[in-house]
Amino acid sequence: MCKALSLVLLAVIALPETSRAEALFDVKPVAPDVYAAIARSHRPENANSAFILLDDGVLVVDTASTPSSARALIAEIRQLTPKPVKWIVNTHFHWDHYWGNQAFVEAFPNVEIISSRRTRQDMERMGLGNPLLARWSVEIPETIADWKRQLTETTELDRRQRLTERIQGWEAALLELKAIRPVLPTLTFERRLVLHSGARTVELLWLGRGHTAGDVVVYLPQDHVMATGDLLAGDTPYIADITPYDWIRTLDALEKLDFDAAIPGHGDVVAGKEKLGLWKEYFRDLMAKTESAYATGTTLEDTVKQISARLVEKYRERFGADFPAAVRGNVSAAYRIASGEQN
Ligand SMILES: [Zn+2]
Numbered sequence: 001m002c003k004a005l006s007l008v009l010l011a012v013i014a015l016p017e018t019s020r021a022e023a024l025f026d027v028k029p030v031a032p033d034v035y036a037a038i039a040r041s042h043r044p045e046n047a048n049s050a051f052i053l054l055d056d057g058v059l060v061v062d063t064a065s066t067p068s069s070a071r072a073l074i075a076e077i078r079q080l081t082p083k084p085v086k087w088i089v090n091t092h093f094h095w096d097h098y099w100g101n102q103a104f105v106e107a108f109p110n111v112e113i114i115s116s117r118r119t120r121q122d123m124e125r126m127g128l129g130n131p132l133l134a135r136w137s138v139e140i141p142e143t144i145a146d147w148k149r150q151l152t153e154t155t156e157l158d159r160r161q162r163l164t165e166r167i168q169g170w171e172a173a174l175l176e177l178k179a180i181r182p183v184l185p186t187l188t189f190e191r192r193l194v195l196h197s198g199a200r201t202v203e204l205l206w207l208g209r210g211h212t213a214g215d216v217v218v219y220l221p222q223d224h225v226m227a228t229g230d231l232l233a234g235d236t237p238y239i240a241d242i243t244p245y246d247w248i249r250t251l252d253a254l255e256k257l258d259f260d261a262a263i264p265g266h267g268d269v270v271a272g273k274e275k276l277g278l279w280k281e282y283f284r285d286l287m288a289k290t291e292s293a294y295a296t297g298t299t300l301e302d303t304v305k306q307i308s309a310r311l312v313e314k315y316r317e318r319f320g321a322d323f324p325a326a327v328r329g330n331v332s333a334a335y336r337i338a339s340g341e342q343n
Contacts, residue, residue, distance in 0.1 A: 024064075024072045025049070027080075028269065031223035035080065036263040037073055038234075039064070047096040049073050050218065050227040050263045054197035057086025061218050061227040062265070063100030066176055070100025074107050084108050087195065089204060090115040090185055091229025091265065092212040093122035094240070101183035114193065115185040116206045119214030123184050133177060140174050207231075208250035209242045211265075215250070219257055227263040228254070234267015235320035237279055239333040244283035251276050267320060278318055286311065290334035300335050307331045 024046060025037040033053035039046040046069055050061040058077055063070045077085060085108045090098040093115075104111055115123075144167055151163045187193075195202040203219040211230040218227040230238065231250065239247075255276050262270040289310065293303040308327045316323055 024069055027076050030261055030269060031225045034223060034225055036269050037076060038268055045096055047265050051077055053081050057083050059087040060085050061089045062091055062097040063088060063104055065096040065099050067100060067103040070103035085111050088113045089218055092215050093119045099180050099182060102181050105183055112187050113185040114187045116214040116216050117188040117190055120185045120188045122214060136177055140170055144170050207253040209246040210250040212241050224258055224260045226259050230265035232262055233264045234270055236323045236326040239330050243337050244287055248280050248283050251280055282315060286330055286334050290331055291338045294338040303335050304328050304331045
């Protein structure tokens with residue numbers, strides 16, 4: 001999940017529907033009949049998906065952030081198999097992972113949408129009149145109005161063209177946003193749900209609180225592969241709703257599973273378990289440094305500045321290019337936790 005909306009929406013709507021699949025996702029095999037659909041251009045706003053081709057249908061993990069992105073995923077699946085999508089797993093309740101559900105339901109009316117009980121509750125809590133949608137439907141028209149005003153004030157040709165493109169892009173994006181109707185899971189479970197298909201088993205596991213309270217991993221024990229949602233990302237962890245202490249415990253549980261590759265919620269396929277160790281180390285460090293800053297009376301603003309700089313220096317090489325920007329949000333979340341404002 002990410003606050004910056006512009007890039008993904010502009011990218012989504014700037015392209016004709018037929019070429020969106022190519023433009024939005026890189027589909028790569030991870031094991032026989034298991035594919036990762038990696039959202040392109042390192043846009044956290046559009047989450048990754050995974051496709052698991054089973055005997056009598058396809059299981060899709062996460063459905064991207066918009067119906068048009070979901071249609072791009074469906075086009076990719078149709079390149080791989082004529083089988084219908086029979087199951088969707090929503091790994092957690094964040095919009096970038098499930099607002100594509102409606103396009104899948106339109107294409108495959110019998111599809112079963114599965115999540116943890118807690119994830120469905122969180123989706124319900126967000127409501128169909130999602131506050132994010134409500135906010136954007138106010139903010140985007142304001143932004144468009146501002147660009148239109150700028151357009152009337154500039155005579156420079158290049159700038160006029162850029163503004164015109166932006167206005168057109170956002171007007172189309174607004175239309176798509178207005179058409180989004182979040183679709184809730186139809187089947188929920190507490191800790192473990194196992195699908196059996198021929199020789200293959202697919203385990204849906206809730207291992208504890210991590211990125212959210214309801215994160216589910218989709219584990220293929222025979223293939224030593226899993227899809228993790230945002231419990232693990234190819235880039236930087238995004239601390240949203242849960243403390244890093246819970247997240248560390250859940251990563252410990254994840255580490256005990258036998259896997260060689262993880263399809264994360266964002267960023268590229270993760271090989272091996274090394275990243276789990278890195279994330280745990282980073283979370284511990286982040287909390288220790290922030291807690292001691294809080295304990296000595298440092299303000300939020302100064303803590304974010306000082307601790308971010310130290311963490312960037314220490315971890316920059318081992319995380320993705322987004323780390324210096326993402327770390328600030330993590331420090332401020334850690335500060336809220338240290339102060340007892342968030343738990
Ligand atoms: Zn996400």
